């Protein structure tokens with residue numbers, strides 16, 4: 001089945017994205033949304049470069065650190081929106097609250113620019129890149145987007161990793177109540193809630209659930225294996241082939257303004 005990966009980054013060891021595009025080809029992943037993250041090799045400038053090189057398949061998402069002055073963040077997202085970027089990527093674990101009143105002008109600008117917002121959600125271990133750093137996982141949950149999501153109905157919010165482990169019920173709540181809230185199913189929590197069949201996930205409207213891998217097809221299970229896993233898991237939950245297609249392709253195509261083609 002054709003797929004769209006809603007959550008990728010530029011791989012550090014593959015700055016041109018060429019190798020990853022071959023992985024996408026093998027997995028029938030026709031398009032992807034590529035999100036900037038802080039740090040060399042994966043930042044907004046790198047995303048811009050790969051998106052410009054492959055405008056037919058890759059869509060850009062600008063990372064904004066909202067601890068910065070609001071005016072600066074607005075200028076940043078405007079600059080990348082002018083380059084054709086579709087989304088703002090946030091990482092509230094850095095230490096900001098997306099519900100904060102001081103950010104209201106930022107959300108007004110995001111809405112006016114017609115951008116979506118995908119945020120990292122969920123608990124992170126203090127290992128790897130985060131070792132020794134202060135990361136605040138309590139700020140990175142869906143309810144921290146509830147105020148801008150209600151005030152700005154034209155911004156579509158996507159909670160990455162299904163909104164996190166302990167906070168996944170916030171995702172279930174907002175997805176079932178607000179039309180502009182979505183979640184992706186990136187590993188680890190995004191897969192975990194389905195693997196564990198956590199209460200509330202089976203009855204969700206699958207028009208609100210998006211397939212994303214966070215590049216896991218590079219070193220973990222291939223796209224084909226992931227597709228089989230999702231097929232098995234969702235069928236066991238009583239989901240229909242239409243739900244599966246929506247999860248893997250149609251919902252992302254709709255958000256990106258691509259025709260939901262035949263596959």
Ligand SMILES: [Zn+2]
Pocket residue numbers: 007008009214
């Ligand atoms: Zn990610």
